[in-house]
């Protein structure tokens with residue numbers, strides 16, 4: 001597809017997220033976002049995206065900068081201290097200075113890694129994020145949270161480092177496996193429930209179309225989800241309060257991911273997590289049954305999971321107690337008082353916590 005227009009979504013006064021189709025076909029789209037004095041650019045990407053990285057490198061070189069291509073291990077194995085150290089080595093040997101830049105081309109693992117390396121090299125150089133999964137477009141690449149994993153857990157080391165710009169070219173999603181696209185839609189739906197009900201209306205009107213890369217709705221869904229994230233992070237860069245609403249469904253989701261040793265896609269876990277916390281909100285008098293049912297219906301219609309095995313409660317509860325949002329022994333959740341009406345639930349009782357689990361269990 002060729003580009004017809006570019007939607008520009010500002011993230012406060014800091015940077016812009018560009019959304020459209022065929023954006024990467026125009027070399028200037030990315031080069032315009034680089035610092036004006038840039039002379040060296042490190043393009044960080046996984047092997048499956050080598051062709052795209054090569055084309056991007058060509059465009060950046062044509063604009064006058066020297067490009068270093070850095071192929072990193074695929075998926076979560078990119079987010080390690082060893083890979084970050086290797087990239088620091090490449091930057092050092094190539095003489096990268098403060099006015100040089102990094103481009104992160106890939107899914108959320110690559111944008112997290114590239115952002116972290118940019119945040120730490122010389123205490124911070126510019127990073128342009130070019131997300132290539134739906135999850136990275138609507139979530140990981142926007143907002144400036146960067147990080148890597150350690151043996152002790154995911155995302156334990158990181159930095160807040162807003163990008164110089166983000167380019168979401170929907171055409172790159174054409175090669176994304178369907179299951180990854182669907183998982184990304186869970187975060188889009190999350191934005192619908194916490195802030196923008198039009199997202200839910202769009203999905204409900206034609207779920208099959210919403211789940212297609214070449215569907216008529218995907219662009220609007222991405223734009224709306226990016227706007228939600230942009231507005232929230234612009235108001236709260238460092239996750240002090242408002243930004244917590246983006247973690248809707250994530251407390252239970254992170255517990256499922258841990259219990260499943262990260263074999264579940266994040267978006268799949270978030271889908272079940274949203275149903276869990278909707279049930280918890282109903283049990284604690286926050287939410288109507290109809291809105292809980294709407295969670296199940298919307299997620300189901302996209303092929304996202306809404307149930308989880310019923311024999312893991314102790315492990316899930318232990319994992320939720322370790323969640324970053326917990327304070328002391330009290331579990332804290334982002335809940336809804338209604339669609340687009342997020343609120344907080346502190347210290348729900350053990351019976352409600354377990355009853356919500358029973359409601360999402362397959363038995």
Ligand SMILES: NC(=O)c1ccc[n+]([C@@H]2O[C@H](COP(=O)([O-])OP(=O)(O)OC[C@H]3O[C@@H](n4cnc5c(N)ncnc54)[C@H](O)[C@@H]3O)[C@@H](O)[C@H]2O)c1
Pocket residue numbers: 046048074075076079106107108109110112132133134135136139140141142143144145146147154155172173174175176177180266
């Ligand atoms: N920083 C944040 O705010 C934030 C928010 C959410 C998630 N994350 C992080 O994002 C990561 C998950 O990101 P993800 O779901 O994008 O996974 P991912 O980066 O592992 O990508 C999934 C797979 O898709 C492949 N891929 C990527 N783009 C492709 C394309 N266009 N065509 C074909 N294959 C493609 C990748 O090579 C990989 O194998 C996690 O590490 C998570 O912690 C960060």
